[in-house]
Amino acid sequence: MKINKIVRNKIFLSNEEIMDINLDIKTKYDLKEDMDIESLYDEISYEASLAKALYYLSLRDRTEEELRIKLGGKFRNASSIDRAVKKVREMGYINDHDYAFSYIKNSRFGEKRAEFELMKRGISKKIISEVLALGEGVSDYDKLKKAIKKVMHKTDKQIIQYLIRQGFELEDILYVLRHAKEER
Structure with missing residues (x-):
C-alpha cells in the first residue's frame, strides 16, 4: 500500500482510501508521497482514528455507538477504530x-x-x-407540567397528542391536565 498523494491533513492511499491525519502523525512517520506504508498502516490508522475521536468528543458528548459510526465514516480499518474507541473509554472520555x-x-x-x-x-x-x-433528575410530573404550560392554548386533544409524542404516559397526562385546569 502506497501513499499516492498528500494534501494538507489527508493522505490518499493506493487502495482508494483517504485518511485524515494530523501534523504529528505526518511528522512521526515522516510520510511522503510514493512511500510504502504497508507495515505502518495499522498504527497510522489507529493514531489517526484516536486523534479524530478526541476531536469529535471535544465538540460534544457522544455515545460509544455514535463515535464508532462517526469514525467509520472517516476510516476503513475497523480494528483501529475499535482500538481508538477502547482507548478513549479507558481515558474516561466516553461512558x-x-x-x-x-x-x-x-x-x-x-x-x-x-x-x-x-x-x-x-x-x-x-x-x-x-x-x-x-429515578434522579427532574420528575416526569414536573416535566409534564412545564410542557403543558407551553401548549395550554391548544385543545385538549391536541395537548394530549403532543404530550404522548413527547413520551409521557396517558394517565399522567390526564392527571396533570385535570389539576392544571383546576388551578386556572
Missing part, C-alpha cells in the same frame, strides 16, 4: 452509563421518549433500565 444518566436528567421528554432517543443513540436497554431505576 454510556453517564451519558444516559445526563440525558435523562436534563431531557425535557417523558420516560418513553427519552428511552427511545437513547436507544437510537446506541445505548443498551440494560443501561437505560439501570439509569431509569435510579
Whole structure:
C-alpha cells in the first residue's frame, strides 16, 4: 500500500482510501508521497482514528455507538477504530452509563421518549433500565407540567397528542391536565 498523494491533513492511499491525519502523525512517520506504508498502516490508522475521536468528543458528548459510526465514516480499518474507541473509554472520555444518566436528567421528554432517543443513540436497554431505576433528575410530573404550560392554548386533544409524542404516559397526562385546569 502506497501513499499516492498528500494534501494538507489527508493522505490518499493506493487502495482508494483517504485518511485524515494530523501534523504529528505526518511528522512521526515522516510520510511522503510514493512511500510504502504497508507495515505502518495499522498504527497510522489507529493514531489517526484516536486523534479524530478526541476531536469529535471535544465538540460534544457522544455515545460509544455514535463515535464508532462517526469514525467509520472517516476510516476503513475497523480494528483501529475499535482500538481508538477502547482507548478513549479507558481515558474516561466516553461512558454510556453517564451519558444516559445526563440525558435523562436534563431531557425535557417523558420516560418513553427519552428511552427511545437513547436507544437510537446506541445505548443498551440494560443501561437505560439501570439509569431509569435510579429515578434522579427532574420528575416526569414536573416535566409534564412545564410542557403543558407551553401548549395550554391548544385543545385538549391536541395537548394530549403532543404530550404522548413527547413520551409521557396517558394517565399522567390526564392527571396533570385535570389539576392544571383546576388551578386556572
